[in-house]
Amino acid sequence: MSFDVSRNFIDKSISLYRGDLRDVPEQRPTSVRVFISSTFTDTIDERDSLIRIVYPKLQKYCLETYNVQFHYSDMRWGIPDQSINDHSTEDMCLQELDRCCQLSLATNCVILLSHRYGGRMLPVRIREHLFNELQTFIFDEEDKSLLNTAYRLDTNQTYLSNEQSMEYSYVLLPVNPEAKTQWKKDEKRLQEVLRYASARCFENKKISENERNEFHISTTAKEIYRALQNNEHRQQRMVVFLREIEDIACVEPDLKSKFTDEKFNSTEGSNVEAQKFLAELKTYIKSKLSEHNIFTYKVHWKDESSKREYLNEFLARFYQVIKDQIDYHIKRSQSKDALYTEALEHAIRCKMFNKNYSPREDIMQQIKDFVLSNTSGAPCILHGDSGTGKSSIMAQIPVEVPNWFRTENNTSISVVIRFLGTTSFTSDIRRPLVSIIQQICTIYGFQKPIIHESNTLQDIKADLEKILEQIPTKEKLILLFDSIDQLRVEDYDCSMWLPVNYPNNVKCIVSTIPNPDMDKRNILEGLKSLCSNATIIEVTKLDENLAQQVIEKWLQRDNRSLTQIQRKWLLSKLEPTWNEPTPLYLSLLYDISLGWHSFDDDRLTNLRRIGYTRDAIDQLYDQLSKKHGEVIFRRAITYVQLSGGLSETELLDMLSADDKVLKSVFVHYLPPPEIFRLPNILWIRIRNDMHKYLVEMEVDGTVILYFYHRSFRYHKAYHYYEKDEVEVEWILRAYYAGHTENGLNLNTLPYEMNSQKLIKKYNIKGSLAVNRCLRKQQPYVTHDKKSGVIWNMRRINQLYMLIRYPLCTPYFLQECDYLSSVLSCPDHNIGDILRACVGHMMVNRELRFLLRLCESCSTVLSKHRANFAFEISSRLAPLVTVLPEHTYNFLQECLNKCKLYWLDKETRTSNPCVNKYSIEAIYALKMYPEGLFILVSGKIRMYFVNGNIEEYAWPFNEEFRSLIAVHSFVCIYSTQAFLVYDFISREVCMVQMDMKDILHMGFVSRSVLLLCSKHRKSIDFYEVREKKPLKSYEFENPIIECDSVRITTIESLVKVTLETDVICYLHIKPESYNIIKKLKKKSENESILLNDTIDVHYDIGQSFAYLYHLKNAEDFQNDSFQRIDDLPSFSSRCHRVACHQESSTGKADAALVWFDVGTAVVLHSCDLYFGITVYCALDNGEFRKYSVTMMSYLPGQSIILKQDKKLIQSIIDLQIHGDFIVTLDETKK
Template sequence: MYKQFKKELENKKLELDLKDTETCDKLKRCWDIVDKQCNNYRKDNNKKIVTPVKAGGWRTVRIFVSSTFTDFYNEREILVKQVFPELREWCEARRIQLIDCDLRWGIPKDTTTGETIAVCLEELDVCYETNDGEPFFLNMTCDRYGWIPAEEDIPDDVKEKYDWVPDTSITFMEILHGALRKGNSNAVFFIRNNDFISQIPKDHLTRFKDIDTYSQEQLKILKAKLSEIFPTQVYCYDVKYKGVSDVEGKEMVIIEELEQFAGQVLDFFKSAIEQKYPAPELQNDIPIEELEKDHQWAFITERAESMIGREKEVELLLNFCKGDPCNIKQKTEKCQPFSRKSENWNLDESDNKLCVVEAKSGWGKTSLLAKVTAILVQEGFDVFYHFCGGTNLSRQSSNLIQRLLHYLDIPPKAKAEENEDETKPLDLLKDAFAEIRKSNRKMIIVFDAVNELTSMALNDHLSWLPPTTPCNVCCIVSCNQHAPSLARLAEHPCYWFQLADLGENNLKALAISYLGTFNKRLDEEQLDLLVNGTGVDNPLWIRLMCEELRVFGDFRNLTTKIRDLPKSLDELFSTIFTRLLAEDSTGCIKKTLCLIAISYCGLPLADIMKILGDVVKNEIILIPRLHWAQARRHLKPYIRTIGYPNDILTFSHEYLWKAVEKILLTNRTEVVKMHVSLADYFQNICENPELRSQCVPYHLQYGNLGQRLVDFLRTDVDAARLPDFIRSNYLQAFRCPNMAKSNLPNNKEVKFCAFCSSKRSKMKSGSFWTAKDSCIICGAHIWSRMDVPGRTCGFHGMGLPNTTKCFSCNNVIWENHQTSMMAVKGFLCKNCGFGVKGSMCSLLVPRN
């Protein structure tokens, strides 16, 4: 087709409504130059060998989006909000970082024409360099050729560097540089059918159609040329005109039926990326301890790379780790230790004090400690790190202790005995630190966000953390303003470092860095408005605002959008949730946010469509996969997947829990229903025993399902995995509140008949202990030194005179009878009988 057109040009027999020879000559000269350049470039185009990446490394894929701006607003919205987020997830699973280069906005308004041209083409150069000379390129074309700069607007260096073709548009030069000259196999072209343009109102028509003859004829030749050179890489698609709508205060033409377009873009780039960078083989034989360490390190690396500024704070903490804490304030006040008692540890006068880093949520303490940790590891220091929230197990104190014991290299024999007593792990830690003190091993220990540990509300919170460390060990602990955690950390003298706000310059640098990841830029006026006009004072806030700007489609109204941003973090979350819910026609986004917020540790990703679905007549109705895919794309900046052996979906930051609870979880009745829904899932559908043991009691408790909770704790084999003190804590809520002291009337001792006393306890599934040797409430083993006899109150002890009933089978036991002599008392364990609980009625009265 193109050859035929070119022949007609040469013979001056055009039937294309060209009335003047000048236009004809311009077209011929232009395409003669293009043909010559294509021939020359292809001769020299030797494809580069793909540079290998080390194991565990990441590649980067950059996709350059090329089109005229005003007529492809709808397509670019679909790309940014649907296609690229899904493609980004697909890439991340293959350890590929996806960057979409969409220059809708990002070029400062005071940029000259020459600079604008240079920015566009230089961005393509970066794509060339990143992807080994074969950039991933997406062009969209319809009835606009684009702006053709005047000869004098194009800098001489740009003309020379990019072999500028006279009388062509910037969009055309992008196509020429990104695809045509070298026959790029990673380029794709979408040509939109122009039938819908006839329905567009006249006052919007110029945004969709060039009326000059030269531009229209250029488009005809270009489309023919693309189809000739890239027969399998050109897609034609249809759309429908929907109407004109107000978008952020500006009238925009809305078109619909873009699903085919979105699917074809996604499929093309998945195929092209897979062909360019095949997925690496996965290793399945990695020990679980190493996997945990790798996940922790991946989390640290990600947070360290995202940190901007705080050079002084980094230097202070590095100096502390290297033995110079002089510039960090000391807290010397002494208080009565509650959980971190000195007598539990073999302390020495030469020991080092801990360094506590305190900061408000969202102020960047995790990124700061990640940066310090990464530097220390790179410099060859012996470092143990545990970042709570970095993996799905990292919030459990038991996981932290086991990792620390493994790192301190405890002998296998000692580890094997650690389950003999609940306090054994702490004894092992004490012995381990004593051995480290005797050795010459120098090490650094970093604990981040100890306020997120699941033990944060328990009496023994942070009991595993020694008051001081041996002189050859430095320890840094970070915490937000969680009062109980701060109180535990302040029980002994230590160095105390309070993180200040980030500062204007660093906040601006963070905004530039975040938006730069997506190839977007703000000018100085916009940066000033963003930082000084909103009152932002922390990294989380600035990132969330930048994400709102990133998905904002109308670059002409960007300054107004910045000016209208909320002036507090809570208001910003409200704005974000309003936008997300407005974009969610399925209700999936709200349900996901709410269920994560009320969950014990997040939602299992493998069953997410079951969790978000419904149960009808005992049958699980899964949500459509498309609904979840759409919700996940929208929620991508706010959620993350962590851990092993199961992927758990959770929030990307602790503050999101508070925001969702405050804004979306305001109806208590609905919250209870959500807990019931999750309890049903974990108890009846989930097959993971660890998750069942942790999550079922939690959701039954908050779902007000008392009887089901008691039955689960006493009869389900997975409930036996819970430590006895946790099982006891759950059951205490259902004890009869009446007193049952021996001096009160009608109360009676708990007894077992001779037959039941020798049977295995019914209070704990799988128990090997007999009823007489087990706690009558939680089933824990009874040690003689902690015996507390159980009693029932006057109400529950009523019966025939001189009788009592077997606590297990309810058979009558007569006093002053042979059967009474064979009856055995029932006892409470140290948890169920502690303090006033030992004087309470031992009967449980749960209600649903």
């Protein structure tokens, strides 16, 4: 964004590109929002028909033709008791009308009028001087007493009086629900008294005409006058439908009361007055609007055919005229290009963030000094914790810049700002950089460089640097990148895209939090390293004095004052704590105070203890839950939170599908079954109260509402009701899936009746057949002749977010279309899905197996996306007799969609080989989380999980025979040498030759390597990352055997057998190496560590084994062994294989494997097992992958895998990796 100090802007587009915020709206219109202004009881038929017939057609038309949402606001339908009791209905209607006028792309208001003028409500607020004048014309003491009982003076809110001095107002007190009957009588009397008094005051010139009208005109009339005022200079934005019932005098009295004001006016004079005002209103409408936008209908209401003909004509005309206005406006607005839209979006956000600016003179002075400095150099780095107000400071810079350069003549200043992560185009840095380049070129008239998809970030960075050098020296440019931490993790490396040296006339400021998450890199340290001479400014929390100044400024801005008790309470919350107060914390406290009145100070004692931001959010949620209803408020917030943001249509659909919400609302009545929806007004009330903390952004082509601040995004509306979140997850899944797990359509899900009051009122038992009028989900993938394949990313991504949750698992295990779509979608890959959910403890084991299966064919699917059903069914078919229910159903779903079928099913089942690869002679192979490592002559080959294949050949003559790997390191060794290779940086870390009798090597942490040589009295440790020896550990006698297992990423257990047959168990930690156990070796010849708590002892030929539990006493006499009988015979040495899958204990599980004749035996207690696949190398040089079994779901079981006898006899090594077993043919040794 930018400013020109020396001249006014003529071209608004260039003004916007330069950063002039003066003509920037509060929000960018992104949808069609139509406010329906009508009276209540006399237009029910029209409004219900619109909801049932016309609105769905308009929603479909807007979405299919222009890809925009259509919203309607009918505030007369379903007004809750709470709104009536607190007298907020009228304000809420006018606020929503203003919002529609501001944000609608086309039509913003439709008026329906007939014979009723509408309800005339008591004013919610009466200015103090007006209240006093009215009392002078109220002569009855009872009436005065009634007035003073209903209204109380509120000194919290101040107003500017006609004499330009500040005054207070009287506030209408909420209605006590238990005294409603009496209130109705009092309300009628007050209306009469105030109308009479206001009329007399006006006649005596004590008050103005507008002040008099506040007591006489209806809510509907106020809406219409406001709408006409809002659209005074905007054409084709309003439509009026006037209905004249020609037989109104002949209809039944009960029906007539619904169509006129007689029932609502206590005297004949009041009714005459209402008709007079109605006539004036219609005349005023006709004087302000074109006759082409006013439609009058005459109807005989008692004549059913006339009534039916009128309704059909009305609905058809309504649809056509709104459609025409939509076409007219949207086609005109489509001339704006994507750059203008992007620049406008960030300008709007700049104004929004600026509203929350807390004065920080010290910080702004540092920024000013940097901007005005006349030297080239590095950018300025603005950093601070979340919630300290960095974005609002960045938004204040464009406001301050013109003043900073006021004294410089003939100087043009431009400010280009991007609030990263706030729109769908700013979550990765590539698109913001491209748009910034285009914006700078537009500002200065440069030729825009052509940037292709193939251009790298470094290429785009180079283009930006070239353009910055071309800016004339008289021009000043300020680049602002706000919230780098909101980018994708891949873009945290700023060296890839951020220029570090700028010309004298260009200044760049970036803002970030130091460390977004514990598992992500520190952005601040990276920036400091990249820009060693950068100006660094820390945004700290506010001190108490500054916090008080901010509060005082906000009170002054909003014309509010506090009582002594209120001020004392508020200031007590500003005392500094470890991370408070922050601007967000202050904003929350201030918002809580906005609900106060000076006459209810006792409410402060009921406020919860507030000391931190989370407490203030809790208080805000508690406050709004009481106001709007516990269920609907917390459910609405939870839907928005768990989904990552929803459009208003989506949210209203979900609330309408949520019976728990509907039952909390429909206490006294039920809507028509054919339009069984939550009244829009209920969400509108919540949105209006939460607007400060919600932000509209575009995600996947949909404009959504989401929380502006992280503190809200991560704050749960439910603290103790996990069941509620599960129910919300279920509805989210069913909504985007288009059906429930049992095939029911969420749209027509029966409404279960359990209210005895409603059962009796409507004479309904059991469930009610309803139509919730939910928007139909579009297919995952559609094909267009012009655009080709179109992905429904909104639907795909929302379901993608839910794949981890147990309640949603059945859907993903039976929905072949979804998994095939998400895996073939360019924005996703199987690796992303596995990282998102396979390690998640809640994920169903069947789903884990299915995803691993998808991974096994990801290479094929990346080239042939349409082959999903065939590839999956070809892998599942051999296991058809052992598949669990959901996986079996998934197979059937694939077979139904598969274009190729088995020619010989029996042959396919008897030959389960899935993949085969040719490879040279293998010396060793190991499976690790990173991938499969194969040691062959002269080189090591690495098959990574993502499908990449790499190899390293060492340049000297040494035949290595063993390998181990961890994290990014792989170590290969023989009895006399070892080599450590970093397969990420692709460099050799260590090489040690001329060793002697290497007995065992193992990684005891991510970078510490253990080496043990036979007949030595010590074991040695190396730090491979630093490429140096670390330390040695000495024993009393020479070593003859050694083994080790990892406990955690930084701890290990080492088992050493000495020549004296004493076994020592050494616990390795980063700072300590301690022997925790000693054991006299048993008579059995073989032993092997299973994990850090169990050592297994056995003999070849035996059918039993002993488990030694290290947790028992340390002395030899009390050593405890557990005997395991009835095992398959140990016909070969036993191997330990790590599952590399963390269990519920947080540690990696392991299994023992040995071979009997024709059988591989796996003994394990891996509680996260979910299926086994076998890799092996055969005599003929083939490297094969087999799907073997899914029978290992039960933990703690001995699983026997039966295979071809000839094949098993030649296998001597085997590895497990989660659902993988890797085997090695002995002939390849």
